[in-house]
Amino acid sequence: MYAGLHHVALIVHDLEKARQFYEEILGFKVSDDRPAFDFDGQWYHIGSTELHLVVPREPRPMLKKDGHFAVRVTNMKQLLARLDEHNWQYESYPDSITGWHQVFITDPEGHRIEFNQERIGV
Secondary structure, eight states, rough: OOOOOEEEEESSSOOHHIIIIIIIIIIEEOOOOOOOOOSSEEEEEEETEEEEEEEOOSOOOOOOOOOOEEEEOOOOOEEEEEHHTTTTTOOTTOTTTTTEEEEEHHHHHHHHEEEEOOTOOO
């Protein structure tokens, strides 16, 4: 019945700062599939899933963000080197009980993101 996760949408208020983070720091690829909505935003391809950054039409207070979304990576060392290069803070759990190496960061708007890579032999 379900084919998979299509996209994750995040509300952002400073699109330029968010774009700099997702494009320059993380290296996400911009999607040209975004329709010509009457609100600002940016779409990204992450494998077969998309990330949609959405700027609300009217300013609104941010809600407390306790959740996160996760991105599976194929080269954790490369990701960590990229984060270190940009002096971006992260929490790293290479021996997580999940069997994955997990890394958690927070984007400029306060959204929590997990990156994980399966450990070989676990």
